[in-house]
Amino acid sequence: MNSLTHVHNGEDVGVPNQKLAMWLFLSSEVVFFAVLISIYLFYKSAFHSLQITPSDIFDIPFTSVSSFILLMSSLTMVLSQNHYEREDISKTRIWIYTTGFLGLLFISGQIYEYTIFINEGLTISSSIFGTAFYFVTGFHGLHVFIGIMLLFVTGMQIHIEDTNSKFGLSLDSLALYWHCVDIVWIVIFTIIYLIP
Amino acid sequence: MKNQNTNIYKRPKNVSGILDLITTVDHKKIGVMYLYTGFTFFLVGGLEALLIRIHLMQAESTFLSAAEYNSLFTVHGFTMVFLFFMAVNSGFGNYIIPLMIGARDVAFPRMNALGYWIYFFGAIFIHSTLFVGTTAPPIGGHSSQGSSLFSIFSNALAGGWFLYQPNAGTQFSPGTATDIGVLGVIFLGVASLISAINLTVTTLNLRTKGLKLMKLPVYVWMTQVTSFLLIFSLPFITIALFTVLFDRQLGGNFYIASMGGDPILWQHLFWLFGHPEVYILILPVFGIMSEIIPVFSRKPVFGYATLVFAGFAIGFIGFGVWAHHMFSSSIPPLAQAGFGAATMIIAIPTGIKIFNWIATMWFGKRNLNVSMLFSISFIINFVIGGVSGVTHAVVPSVWQQTDTYYIIGHFHYILVGGGVFAIFAGIYYWFPLVFGKFLNEKIGKIHFWLIFLGVHVTFLPQHWLGLQGMVRRTWWYDKGMNIEYWNFVSSIGAIIILLSLIVFIFNWIFSVRKGEEVIFDPWDGRTLEWSVPLPPPEYNFYNLPKVSQRDDFWYKKYKIDENNRSVPRTNIKEIKNKYMNSASLDESHIVLPSRSYYPFTVGLSLPFLGWAFIFRGGFSSMILLLTGVLILISSIVGWSLEPEYE
Amino acid sequence: MKEIIHPIPKDQTKYYVNIAILLAGITFFEVYLYYTPKWNIPILLIFLSLIKFSIVVGYFMHLKYENKLIKLFYFIGFLLSIPWLIILFFERGLL
Structure with missing residues (x-):
């Protein structure tokens, strides 16, 4: 019907196409973020001699709250998935939009944090710490932003296509992507913010 | 299907001409488009190389200015690696793999088209630097006094294809040309990632009945390893290129030593992609060899399992040898020893493959047609290049050879003598599949001998030049340095290669028009792609085949007698007729993916976004940005509401 | 691929909320460690974040199954x- 798997009658590895593709993409993303964070660690030993050091500028309570928000968005995402499996479309939609909203909240928190940091004199070009910090968190933020767009596109799909199971798998893939963005933040939060 | 009204825009149906190419999602058409585009860039890159060789033909030459020369060797590298080689590999993969595994299309047909169009517009974006890019002439050295005939090239990026920092930073490479090149390669990386994931899912999930993993043709395995290499190595280059953009465009300090930056980081990032990239280029080519040699030796491939696992071993070790590109940039001695050893070890699986091919030909009934000639000379050239490659595992020797023409000679033996020869072998082998006609054998033999001669005349002397101390990327060498003679010979070789390519293009045009026609199984093939009528119908297989063993199609035609020889089955004609006649049957039960505009439009939006980013500030960039964003968002909306199958 | 008719899965809201509470607890503990100089050890923090990581990957992303x-x-x-x-x-x- 909608994908080749329906007409396919041969050998496979037992994972639906779209899910397999998403996991392959996520394997690539894992390397991507590992390299990203490794660049930060690579330069980290030089940070303590800078004018603005990480421990001067980070506002841990604030970032903890926004980490918590992102963590909870993972919960709402998985709830939306669970409701979708149970064919409860209206709740699915509610949880999808909640997830998107929490993501937006996280992003606005990050933008707020950036403005404060810039006012305090930490910019991309002010020091190697600024460069590495904005590079890593900026790329994560970009991923969150793409995730939010996809969430709203999927919400729109569900509006149009109420009961058809056509988008079932794309919701699963989207959820995988969103959780991936979340776990990356878990690592970034620890390695960049918490470790002295 | 049911929800016609969900489509926001009109869906393309029954279109022809250029719209057919834009909207197609057929893996065969996309494969051919990749091949044509890739070959076009082969000619572009080849002409760039020819200009370089003409310039170096004599000492103290002023044929090109220094700026043009720098840009030419940079663009030559970019074009050949990213725009020609990877595209042609994708083209073969796209065309052949679904046919080899008995599928009607790839797993994600629209994503496949998207991969092509991102590649296409990425290539256009990179080449837009010739018209809108700016760069500065090299600092110091001789002033440019050459002709202005090729001055368009002095707008292109000039930092070398490896973009070493800080040489490719704003201080030494001002202007926008480098940014355009860097962003373009990021686009190409996205395209490669998409097609790698697509081919992986296709290979794993769309195999026909009975085609277990260890019964796949070796070519499928090798592209599979390549896909894994792409999936795991592209993040490195993507991040590396973004750090460069960050430094150049947003004022970052990644590679600015005075601010605590460390240029060595760039080398690590680049070569951790760059070395797997070498295998990304060469592994599909190994696959092509493993298909052609058995067919023209009329023997099953020798040591199937070792070939497959050697491929995996190469892919795996390929991630652990990157620093042998950096032996001269002060990495710790222990790391040098480790990477040197790994470099020697990776020669072992490569050697296994070479011996497998030789053993396949051994006692085979060899058919020395053009395709086979290219295959055999592939082995010869690859061994020459491989032996000079192993010398790079010896660290003190590398200190002597690094940045000399010895390196150029080495990797051109691998990539031209090996890679391009294998691609030509593949073209001669699969041409009947695509067009239903043979490439002319007589003209083909002229082509083969010319290019064989040309490659050796060009690249063999470069080893000697390098050992005599001729530095690579050098625009100027003085008279009386005793290197004029071999430089002259090398340039003559380049002209011979040009002649051979002219012969090849003539052969192509001639054969497409007047070639000898063939309707079924021209080479007595072994794999499933030959079990379809030629050229293949849009749905590939009328009935999806059932497979019970390796080289199943061969054993449908032949049986093995007690002396272990293949004997044609008595009803071979009937079998062939059964496969062929399927073309005229009813096709209504076959579901094919529907055409779509959006892969094209998503690709189209990327250059606009790229230009808007690089030339930001000002009215025109706002218009570019708006155009790009509008095209992108409307395509995403359209795409997400359009079912793949209708 | 074989057609499998899935029974409608049960409401797992509670299960997922429990996991999320666990995750939030670990996050809180991490921040607590950050403010306790004696226990502010990188290895410990990394270990905790790896636990969080594996919980999200294993249960929310269903990698475990x-x-x-x-x-x-x-x-x-x-x-x-x-x-x-x-x-x-x-x-x-x-x-």
Whole structure:
């Protein structure tokens, strides 16, 4: 019907196409973020001699709250998935939009944090710490932003296509992507913010 | 299907001409488009190389200015690696793999088209630097006094294809040309990632009945390893290129030593992609060899399992040898020893493959047609290049050879003598599949001998030049340095290669028009792609085949007698007729993916976004940005509401 | 692929909320450790974040119940980053 798997009658590895593709993409993303964070660690030993050091500028309570928000968005995402499996479309939609909203909240928190940091004199070009910090968190933020767009596109799909199971798998893939963005933040939060 | 009204825009149906190419999602058409585009860039890159060789033909030459020369060797590298080689590999993969595994299309047909169009517009974006890019002439050295005939090239990026920092930073490479090149390669990386994931899912999930993993043709395995290499190595280059953009465009300090930056980081990032990239280029080519040699030796491939696992071993070790590109940039001695050893070890699986091919030909009934000639000379050239490659595992020797023409000679033996020869072998082998006609054998033999001669005349002397101390990327060498003679010979070789390519293009045009026609199984093939009528119908297989063993199609035609020889089955004609006649049957039960505009439009939006980013500030960039964003968002909306199958 | 008729899965809201509470608790504990100089040890913090990481990957992303092949792909990514980090640190003289 909608994908080749329906007409396919041969050998496979037992994972639906779209899910397999998403996991392959996520394997690539894992390397991507590992390299990203490794660049930060690579330069980290030089940070303590800078004018603005990480421990001067980070506002841990604030970032903890926004980490918590992102963590909870993972919960709402998985709830939306669970409701979708149970064919409860209206709740699915509610949880999808909640997830998107929490993501937006996280992003606005990050933008707020950036403005404060810039006012305090930490910019991309002010020091190697600024460069590495904005590079890593900026790329994560970009991923969150793409995730939010996809969430709203999927919400729109569900509006149009109420009961058809056509988008079932794309919701699963989207959820995988969103959780991936979340776990990356878990690592970034620890390695960049918490470790002295 | 049911929800016609969900489509926001009109869906393309029954279109022809250029719209057919834009909207197609057929893996065969996309494969051919990749091949044509890739070959076009082969000619572009080849002409760039020819200009370089003409310039170096004599000492103290002023044929090109220094700026043009720098840009030419940079663009030559970019074009050949990213725009020609990877595209042609994708083209073969796209065309052949679904046919080899008995599928009607790839797993994600629209994503496949998207991969092509991102590649296409990425290539256009990179080449837009010739018209809108700016760069500065090299600092110091001789002033440019050459002709202005090729001055368009002095707008292109000039930092070398490896973009070493800080040489490719704003201080030494001002202007926008480098940014355009860097962003373009990021686009190409996205395209490669998409097609790698697509081919992986296709290979794993769309195999026909009975085609277990260890019964796949070796070519499928090798592209599979390549896909894994792409999936795991592209993040490195993507991040590396973004750090460069960050430094150049947003004022970052990644590679600015005075601010605590460390240029060595760039080398690590680049070569951790760059070395797997070498295998990304060469592994599909190994696959092509493993298909052609058995067919023209009329023997099953020798040591199937070792070939497959050697491929995996190469892919795996390929991630652990990157620093042998950096032996001269002060990495710790222990790391040098480790990477040197790994470099020697990776020669072992490569050697296994070479011996497998030789053993396949051994006692085979060899058919020395053009395709086979290219295959055999592939082995010869690859061994020459491989032996000079192993010398790079010896660290003190590398200190002597690094940045000399010895390196150029080495990797051109691998990539031209090996890679391009294998691609030509593949073209001669699969041409009947695509067009239903043979490439002319007589003209083909002229082509083969010319290019064989040309490659050796060009690249063999470069080893000697390098050992005599001729530095690579050098625009100027003085008279009386005793290197004029071999430089002259090398340039003559380049002209011979040009002649051979002219012969090849003539052969192509001639054969497409007047070639000898063939309707079924021209080479007595072994794999499933030959079990379809030629050229293949849009749905590939009328009935999806059932497979019970390796080289199943061969054993449908032949049986093995007690002396272990293949004997044609008595009803071979009937079998062939059964496969062929399927073309005229009813096709209504076959579901094919529907055409779509959006892969094209998503690709189209990327250059606009790229230009808007690089030339930001000002009215025109706002218009570019708006155009790009509008095209992108409307395509995403359209795409997400359009079912793949209708 | 065979058609499998799934029974409608049960409401797992409570289950997922419990997991999320656990995650939030670990996050809180991490921040607590940050403010306790005696226990502010990098290894401990990294270990805690790895636990969080595995919980999200294993339960929210269902990797625990997933095909072996997918687990393999995912962990190749990690495998790759380990030698990479070692070499990088080596380069900076941190090891």
